[in-house]
Amino acid sequence: MGRTVGIDLGTTNSLVAWWNPATCQPECIPGPYGSTLCPSVVSLDADGTIAVGEPARRRLLTQAERTIYSVKRLMGRGIEDVQEELKLFPFRIDPNSQQVIRVRLGERVFTPPEISAFILRELKGWAEKFFGEPVDRAVITVPAYFNDAQRQATRDAGRLAGLEVLRLVNEPTAAALAYGLHKSQRGLVAVYDLGGGTFDISVLKLISTGEGDIYQVLSTNGDTHLGGDDIDNAMLAAARDEIRARNGVELDAHAEAVQELRKVLVAAKHALSSEEKTAVRVALPDGAAYGREWTRAELEALLEPIVERTMGPVKQALADAHQKPQAMEEVVMVGGATRTPLVRRRVEEYFGRVPHTELNPDEVVALGAAVQADILESGVRNMLLLDVTPLSLGMETMGGVVAQIIPRNSTIPASAQDAFTTGVDNQTGIIIHVVQGERELASDCRSLARFTLRVPPMPAGAARIEVKFLIDASGILQVQARDLRTGELRSVEVQPSYGLNDTEIERMLEESIEFAEQDFATRQVIEARNEAESILAATEKGLAGEAGRSLETAERAEIAAAEAALREAMGGEDYKLIRARIDALNHATANLAESMMNQVLHATVEGKKLSEV
Amino acid sequence: MNAIHTETASTCWSCGAPAAGEHFCPKCGTIQKLPRGTDHFRFLGLPRKLWIAMDDLEARFHQLSWKLHPDNFVRATVEERDLSLERGSQLNDAYRALRDPVARVEYLLAIEGMRKEGATKQQAPPELLEEVFELNESLDELRSSREGNQHGAEMTALLRRLEEAAHGFEARLKDVDEQLMAAARQWDATVDSGDAATGRAALARMNEILNRRSYIRNLVRGVNEELSK
Numbered sequence: 001m002g003r004t005v006g007i008d009l010g011t012t013n014s015l016v017a018w019w020n021p022a023t024c025q026p027e028c029i030p031g032p033y034g035s036t037l038c039p040s041v042v043s044l045d046a047d048g049t050i051a052v053g054e055p056a057r058r059r060l061l062t063q064a065e066r067t068i069y070s071v072k073r074l075m076g077r078g079i080e081d082v083q084e085e086l087k088l089f090p091f092r093i094d095p096n097s098q099q100v101i102r103v104r105l106g107e108r109v110f111t112p113p114e115i116s117a118f119i120l121r122e123l124k125g126w127a128e129k130f131f132g133e134p135v136d137r138a139v140i141t142v143p144a145y146f147n148d149a150q151r152q153a154t155r156d157a158g159r160l161a162g163l164e165v166l167r168l169v170n171e172p173t174a175a176a177l178a179y180g181l182h183k184s185q186r187g188l189v190a191v192y193d194l195g196g197g198t199f200d201i202s203v204l205k206l207i208s209t210g211e212g213d214i215y216q217v218l219s220t221n222g223d224t225h226l227g228g229d230d231i232d233n234a235m236l237a238a239a240r241d242e243i244r245a246r247n248g249v250e251l252d253a254h255a256e257a258v259q260e261l262r263k264v265l266v267a268a269k270h271a272l273s274s275e276e277k278t279a280v281r282v283a284l285p286d287g288a289a290y291g292r293e294w295t296r297a298e299l300e301a302l303l304e305p306i307v308e309r310t311m312g313p314v315k316q317a318l319a320d321a322h323q324k325p326q327a328m329e330e331v332v333m334v335g336g337a338t339r340t341p342l343v344r345r346r347v348e349e350y351f352g353r354v355p356h357t358e359l360n361p362d363e364v365v366a367l368g369a370a371v372q373a374d375i376l377e378s379g380v381r382n383m384l385l386l387d388v389t390p391l392s393l394g395m396e397t398m399g400g401v402v403a404q405i406i407p408r409n410s411t412i413p414a415s416a417q418d419a420f421t422t423g424v425d426n427q428t429g430i431i432i433h434v435v436q437g438e439r440e441l442a443s444d445c446r447s448l449a450r451f452t453l454r455v456p457p458m459p460a461g462a463a464r465i466e467v468k469f470l471i472d473a474s475g476i477l478q479v480q481a482r483d484l485r486t487g488e489l490r491s492v493e494v495q496p497s498y499g500l501n502d503t504e505i506e507r508m509l510e511e512s513i514e515f516a517e518q519d520f521a522t523r524q525v526i527e528a529r530n531e532a533e534s535i536l537a538a539t540e541k542g543l544a545g546e547a548g549r550s551l552e553t554a555e556r557a558e559i560a561a562a563e564a565a566l567r568e569a570m571g572g573e574d575y576k577l578i579r580a581r582i583d584a585l586n587h588a589t590a591n592l593a594e595s596m597m598n599q600v601l602h603a604t605v606e607g608k609k610l611s612e613v
Numbered sequence: 614m615n616a617i618h619t620e621t622a623s624t625c626w627s628c629g630a631p632a633a634g635e636h637f638c639p640k641c642g643t644i645q646k647l648p649r650g651t652d653h654f655r656f657l658g659l660p661r662k663l664w665i666a667m668d669d670l671e672a673r674f675h676q677l678s679w680k681l682h683p684d685n686f687v688r689a690t691v692e693e694r695d696l697s698l699e700r701g702s703q704l705n706d707a708y709r710a711l712r713d714p715v716a717r718v719e720y721l722l723a724i725e726g727m728r729k730e731g732a733t734k735q736q737a738p739p740e741l742l743e744e745v746f747e748l749n750e751s752l753d754e755l756r757s758s759r760e761g762n763q764h765g766a767e768m769t770a771l772l773r774r775l776e777e778a779a780h781g782f783e784a785r786l787k788d789v790d791e792q793l794m795a796a797a798r799q800w801d802a803t804v805d806s807g808d809a810a811t812g813r814a815a816l817a818r819m820n821e822i823l824n825r826r827s828y829i830r831n832l833v834r835g836v837n838e839e840l841s842k
Contacts, residue, residue, distance in 0.1 A: 166687055211679045376687040384679060410709055413683060413702035470702055473683045 002134035004166065004377045005029075005127050006369025008141045008174075009116060009154065011072040011197030011227060012336065013037040015366035016123040018131075019374035026178060026370035028363050031126045037362060038126070040196075042118045043067035044105040052122035061263070064090065064255035066106040070229055073197050074101050074112040075157075076150030078498050084225065088233045090255060099498055113153045113500060114508055117160035124161060125522060132526055137164045139373040141365050143198040144170035145222030145313075145390045147436050148448045148477050149498040155476065156500050160508055166376050168474035171195070172202035173217055173387050174368025175334040179359060180206055180215060187329040190318075192347050192355065193365075194310060195335035197227040201314045203321040203328070212382030219320035219409045220390045221313035226306065228337035234302040235265045235294075239280075243290050254285045261290075272296045273339045300342045307346050314350065320409050331355040336362055386411050389471050396433035396442035405469055408438065415470040419484065426457040432467065434477065451492055453481055467492070524575035532570050532582055536563060539589055547595040555591060562588040626692075636681065636700060644681070644696045652724045653707035661724075662804050663717060663797040674708040715826070718793065718819055721800075727816045728823075738825045741785075745832065748778050752839055759842075772840065779836040782829050789826045793819060 006026070008015045015036050017028045028036035033054050043056035044066050051059060059067045073085050078099055086093065094102035094109045102109045120138075127135045140163075142154050151168055158165035172191035180189075186206050193200040200222040207214045239261055240251050251258055264282050271278040272294060281291040318325060333355045337343060347355050359367075375383055388409045394402035395418070405416040420430050429452040437445030455463040464484040471477055479492040500508070539559065542548050551559075566581040625632040630640035634655075637644055654661045657673050679685075681704050686697040710720040722728035737745045751774055758768055796818045803812035 167684075207675065209675050209679070211676075214675055214678070376684055379685075379688065381679070381685065384682060384684065386678060386682075407709075411705040413698055414705050414709070415699075415702040416706070470698065472698060473701075 002136035003127065003131050004137040004139070004373045005124075005135055006139045006141075006174075006366055006371070006373040007120060007123055008171070008366035008369055009072065009119065009157070010040055010365075011070050011195055011229060012040055013196070013362060014040050014119050014123060015363060016127050017363070017366040017370035018127065019370050019378075026367040026374075028366055029127050029130045031122075036366075038119065038123055039069070040072065040119055041067060041069045042071070042105070042115050044108060046106065050118050052118050060259040061256055064259050065092065065104075068103060068105060068115060070197055071103070071112050071115045073225070073229075074103070075116065076147065076153035076498055077101060077112075081498075088230075090258070100500055100504075111500065111508070113157040114160060116154070116157035120157055120161035120163060124163060128522060128526060132530060134526065136162065137166050137373075137377070139167045139169055139369045139376065140165055141171045141174045141369045142168050142475075143195070143222060143224055144172050144193075144200040144202055144220040145198065145224050146170075146475070147224075147391055147446050148475070149446070150224065151474060151476050152499045155474070156505055159505060165474075167372060168476070169369055169372050169385070170200070170202065170217070170220065170387055170390075170475075171198075171365045172200045172220065172334060173204070173215065173385060174366075174372065175332060175359075175364045176202070176204050176206075176215055176368070177371045177383070177385065178364045178368035179332050179356065180213065188323065188327055189330045189332060190314075190325075190328040190351065191332045191334060192310070192314070192338065193222075193334035194337040194343060195227050196337070197225075197229045199223045199226040199310050199313065201310070201317045203317050203323060212384065214384045214386060216386040216411075217388045217409075218323070219317045220388055221317040221320070222390070223309065223313055226309055228335070230306055231269060231299075231303055231337070232262060232266055234306075235269065235299070236262055238302070239265060239290070239292070242292065243284065247284060247286070247288055247290065249284050249286055249288075251284075257282075257285050268294050269299060270339075272299045273341060296341070299340075303340060303342050307343055311346075311350070325351045328353070332359075333357050334361050334364055387473070387475070388412060389414060389475055391436045391446070392438055393448075393469060393471065393477065394435050394437070394442070394445065396435060400442050402435060402437075402440060402442050402445060406471060410471075412471050412475055413473050415468060417466055417468050420453060420463075420465045420467060421461050422455060422458065422463045423460055425460050427455065427460065427463075428457055429454055430463075430465065434469070434479070447498075448477060449479070451479070453492070455483075521573075521575065525573055525578070528575040528578035528582070529570050532566055532578055535582055535585060536566065539563060539585065539592070542589065542592050542596050545596065545599075547592055547599055550595065551592060555588075559585070559588045559592065636677070644686070644693050644700065646696060647699050647703065651703070653703070653710050653720060656703055656707050657711070659711075660804060661721065662801040663714075663721060664801050665711060665717070667712065670708070670712060674704065677704050715793075715823070718797065718823060722816060722820055722823070725816055727820050738828060741825075741829070744778070744781070748775075748782075748832065748836065751775050751778065752836065755839060775836055775840060779833055779840070782833050782836075786826065786829050786833070789822060789829065793822045793826070796822060 006017045015028050015038065017026050020027045030036050031038055031053060038053040039057040041053065041056040041060060043051045043059040043063060045051060056067055060069065068091065070089055073089065074082060074091065079093070079097055079101060082101065085091065092104040094104050096102065100111050102111055103115065124135050138158060140154055140158055142151055154168060155165045172193045175193060176189060176191050186208055189204045189206060191202045191204065200220065202220040203218045205216045205218055207216060243249050243251055251261065261282050264280050268278045268280050277293055277295045279291065279293050281289060284290055328351050331347060331351045331353060333344065333347065338357070338361050344355060344357070372385065375381065389406065389412050390408060392404050392408040393406040394404045397403045405418065406414050422430060431450065431452050433442060433450045434448045435442050435445035436448050439445050453465050453467070455465065466482045466484050468480045469477065470480070481490045481492050482488065483490065543559070562581070562585040566578070566585050569577045569581045623631060623633050625638035625641060625643060626646050627643040628638060628641040630638055632638045632645055635645060659665065681697055681701045683694065683697045683701050686694045711717050719728060751771060755771055755775065758771065796815050800812060800815040800819070803815060
């Protein structure tokens with residue numbers, strides 16, 4: 001069994017973290033470029049290889065049509081859900097997309113979970129390199145306001161990346177976990193999480209009990225179409241209009257130039273968090289230059305409506321928790337966008353207290369995921385997370401009206417039962433439509449699944465089928481049906497309205513075999529190197545001992561040569577060669593091992609009475 | 614929801630030791646199957662009474678959460694994982710249903726077979742008929758004056774009348790809640806005394822009060838929505 005990690009699969013950046021037992025703290029794992037942030041960018045090269053993170057981000061400037069960012073905005077969504085996104089982001093949606101969106105990268109087509117899987121696979125690789133051991137399980141964070149389809153898509157991505165997803169944890173809850181550990185805070189805490197593409201607000205109660213600390217989420221709310229990305233888009237739109245007016249250049253036709261401009265503007269946005277003004281300069285496709293000075297006031301004017309949009313969910317979350325803003329004993333800021341002075345100011349004004357910003361807002365979610373991973377993995381139980389489902393679960397009834405089954409902010413796992421019967425004689429099926437959302441009409445809610453309960457032909461009303469809806473600890477729906485006449489339990493085939501079914505996932509797993517092979521090779525190299533290390537150590541020990549000293553010169557030379565050959569192979573990436581040279585060294589040391597064994601046996605026997613042997 | 618028939622699993626599914634109604638087998642410590650129809654009161658180890666001390670309820674909830682939450686069973690067998698999901702979700706369902714006084718009464722009525730969802734809710738209680746009639750007239754008047762874009766003194770008076778009516782109904786809600794409390798105390802007394810007939814009467818009364826309560830609440834909500842437009 002391999003290692004378990006915590007992963008923050010973010011809109012803009014993703015991170016992987018682990019629980020360091022030596023320091024008793026969670027820690028983020030750095031990648032090959034030294035940073036713990038892996039840009040959530042994926043690029044498909046012309047030769048078919050996939051680049052993820054920093055190299056992919058660079059390709060945005062050279063091969064924009066082969067590169068994708070902010071794919072999280074598409075997770076678990078249908079075409080009609082992302083019309084706004086499509087106006088703002090250069091997603092190249094495949095025209096053959098059905099319920100699940102498909103995106104073009106060069107000549108190939110991928111679903112959002114497949115693209116997210118590339119990011120997860122990259123992070124898994126970072127961790128494997130760091131540990132020198134395989135990683136096969138993970139806790140992955142999701143925005144608290146993610147619906148069932150978005151959660152399922154995230155879990156599918158994990159599966160496609162070769163990870164067993166032990167749990168999906170809500171991002172603000174993960175942040176609270178990392179933060180609570182840091183501060184040993186008790187009482188009411190609000191977590192304001194404005195990330196790259198999503199906004200979440202959660203109200204938690206931190207309780208000390210005899211068994212340990214409980215992190216109980218009282219309520220959560222948010223907007224899964226709102227984040228720092230929107231500020232970038234607003235700046236970009238302003239700059240594009242200016243370029244059109246001043247230079248007469250239509251930038252949209254030049255994907256790479258748009259990305260260059262975006263990059264420069266994002267840098268300017270970051271600079272404006274600490275400075276009052278900053279200059280932007282970029283070369284245009286026609287050779288001319290576009291230059292402009294941005295002031296913090298201008299940026300804040302664009303930011304204001306975005307911050308304003310976060311206040312609705314904040315108020316709703318407090319109302320649902322039956323709390324007033326002043327009752328919060330701490331306010332925690334999460335997400336890169338909370339570095340902006342305006343956001344901090346507005347949150348401080350609303351809650352009447354200075355928000356906490358001492359933990360790195362980029363890392364805190366991944367750190368919390370690592371804490372939860374350790375809780376699940378080690379069974380050390382002095383912390384317990386009680387999270388909630390963000391959206392009400394309902395069923396469509398007569399006239400398209402929703403009957404609520406499990407209300408929002410119910411602690412998960414949560415369940416509800418309902419009994420169904422037939423309305424006409426010899427009816428053989430009852431159609432159940434499950435939705436998620438707060439609206440009265442099913443058509444205004446998110447369709448989760450439609451399924452048919454099969455019943456044998458009988459007079460109307462004679463059939464009695466009890467359906468159990470269960471939201472698990474990851475916030476994902478499961479459905480069970482029981483025939484109350486026979487007591488027979490049936491699993492219900494729930495075809496997710498906007499998700500991948502098992503057959504599709506199996507197919508994708510097969511298709512991704514080429515990438516899995518890269519993975520497999522990496523893992524094999526790691527394992528072979530570890531084995532080589534231990535046999536080399538054993539050989540050295542043997543040679544230094546009595547058995548080694550009694551060897552003939554020729555044999556010593558043979559062993560030394562085999563050791564040198566193995567060391568050389570360990571420097572490369574060919575695990576088969578490493579294995580072959582391990583075998584060669586084993587062969588060369590056969591005599592040595594035998595005489596070592598004899599001596600050990602001898603020593604053991606010598607120290608004991610005859611009767612003990 | 615149906616009336617409850619409790620089939621008690623009398624032996625541990627794992628080791629066969631006697632384990633009646635416990636969350637965990639007293640002998641081998643394995644999480645136990647949940648007998649179908651175990652009600653929330655029994656699940657939390659509470660009598661079927663409506664008066665519940667909130668701090669005691671919360672303490673029971675937390676204590677059982679430590680033991681039953683699926684977090685504890687990530688490395689357990691599939692059977693145990695399923696059982697923790699089942700017991701863990703019922704724990705949360707039980708806490709949700711019992712911590713709110715009105716939801717608690719609704720739940721009790723359901724498990725006592727006294728509550729039929731939506732059967733009588735939409736009928737106006739007789740003693741309110743006249744007031745409801747007047748209120749609806751004022752609401753119609755408000756809507757039509759809005760369509761005609763009318764303003765001025767007449768509109769102000771109409772709005773004031775509606776606000777007063779809403780306040781009046783809100784005050785009635787308080788009365789209704791007191792009546793509910795009285796009936797609840799009556800029920801709790803019969804749990805101790807075993808007086809089944811009086812108990813049924815108390816349940817019937819609570820059912821009728823709840824219908825009235827939800828009718829008035831909807832009314833108040835409707836008026837407030839119309840006023841906030």
